Amino acid sequence: MSKFLKVPISPLMGSSLINYIKVILSNKFHVEYFFHVFITLLIVILIAPFQLIDKLFFLFKKKKKINDPIFIIGHWRSGTTLLHNVLCKNNNFGFFNTYNSLFINNIYSSFLFKTLMKYTMPKERPSDKIKLDVDLPQEDEFAVSNFTDISHYNFFFFPNNYKNFYSQAIRFETNKESSWLKSYSDIIRRICLYTNKSDIIIKNPSNTARIKSLLKIYPNAKFIHIYRNPVFVYLSTYKFFSELFPSVNLQNIDKKVLFDLIIYNYREMYKDYYNQKDLIPKENLIEFKFEDFKSDTMKYLLKIHKKFKIEVNKRIIKEYDSYLKDQRKHKMNSYSIEKDKLDILLKEFKLSFNSMNYEIPEDLNVIN
Numbered sequence: 001m002s003k004f005l006k007v008p009i010s011p012l013m014g015s016s017l018i019n020y021i022k023v024i025l026s027n028k029f030h031v032e033y034f035f036h037v038f039i040t041l042l043i044v045i046l047i048a049p050f051q052l053i054d055k056l057f058f059l060f061k062k063k064k065k066i067n068d069p070i071f072i073i074g075h076w077r078s079g080t081t082l083l084h085n086v087l088c089k090n091n092n093f094g095f096f097n098t099y100n101s102l103f104i105n106n107i108y109s110s111f112l113f114k115t116l117m118k119y120t121m122p123k124e125r126p127s128d129k130i131k132l133d134v135d136l137p138q139e140d141e142f143a144v145s146n147f148t149d150i151s152h153y154n155f156f157f158f159p160n161n162y163k164n165f166y167s168q169a170i171r172f173e174t175n176k177e178s179s180w181l182k183s184y185s186d187i188i189r190r191i192c193l194y195t196n197k198s199d200i201i202i203k204n205p206s207n208t209a210r211i212k213s214l215l216k217i218y219p220n221a222k223f224i225h226i227y228r229n230p231v232f233v234y235l236s237t238y239k240f241f242s243e244l245f246p247s248v249n250l251q252n253i254d255k256k257v258l259f260d261l262i263i264y265n266y267r268e269m270y271k272d273y274y275n276q277k278d279l280i281p282k283e284n285l286i287e288f289k290f291e292d293f294k295s296d297t298m299k300y301l302l303k304i305h306k307k308f309k310i311e312v313n314k315r316i317i318k319e320y321d322s323y324l325k326d327q328r329k330h331k332m333n334s335y336s337i338e339k340d341k342l343d344i345l346l347k348e349f350k351l352s353f354n355s356m357n358y359e360i361p362e363d364l365n366v367i368n
Helices: 017-026 031-060 080-087 098-102 107-120 141-147 159-169 177-195 205-209 211-217 230-248 255-279 290-295 297-307 314-327 339-348 350-356
Strands: 070-073 201-203 222-227 285-289 336-338 365-367
Touching: 017 031, 017 141, 031 107, 031 177, 070 080, 070 205, 080 201, 080 222, 080 290, 080 297, 080 314, 098 107, 098 141, 107 177, 141 177, 159 255, 177 211, 205 211, 205 255, 211 255, 222 290, 230 255, 230 339, 230 350, 255 339, 255 350, 285 290, 285 297, 290 297, 297 314, 336 339, 339 350, 339 365
Parallel strands: 070 201, 070 222, 222 285, 336 365
Antiparallel strands: none
């Protein structure tokens, strides 16, 4: 497994001191990660006084009308990043950037901490060479993990506890839904106020299984579900997590745990999604395959605009087209899989194969 981040600092470095202590004390980190935990604690203590700046800004910030968000949902490695990045080229929308996602408590002191973040993060994702930068769009679950101890993404730090985090922060089986919804609406409000936008686009794979909860506070939210062949999703996710985990986890895991974690998250996520999908009014949901989106991206972008009655003009189309031209040089990874693992995927992901109308990819190299 290769390293993703450059230095031994956890993404929890953007937490409040109280939240960081809660997360660390509620979970067992392995002793060999003590230095990571300690260095991150020092950074959390260092930035804590500056969080008062944000509290004052948001306390006195003029209230503005905030519309229910547009949620991009779908499992990791299903095309959510491409979709998110291109839609965020429309400057009528606000979004979480990478800095805000990690330093949700220090948005207005970014002039101090963006340099730290630029030093600790790579310029591209090792798994697919997608460009990374502090100002580029990012999923908001990292902000959740730095704002409240109820976060699905805590499994990145404590991967052996992945089932507990799914139970607590997706299904809310420990009766913390109200607390989580309050925290979530608070961070979304912060980004709307900071970007001065009434409309916000959010990408968060974990939200794929939170439809019922999200509709309680955002009954008119729009959902864009992009999905991909489950076999390629598994293989791409395994590659991505293998490169990410060594830099962020605070517990040791082996390949078996990583395999089980991915299988469990995917299977349960789509079990919950298909159980809750019909709660979304038909006019507020659009779904399409990544493969179709990739082959004619502009067509599907215009479908989204039409479906949700989002204004589109020549300037916006030009921004989309410019970004998409730059992405054409991006090459997809090729994958192989052992037959016994493929058999497990076909069994565990049966619901998705049927619901999404997928079969075993023809270009897949199956190793007997």
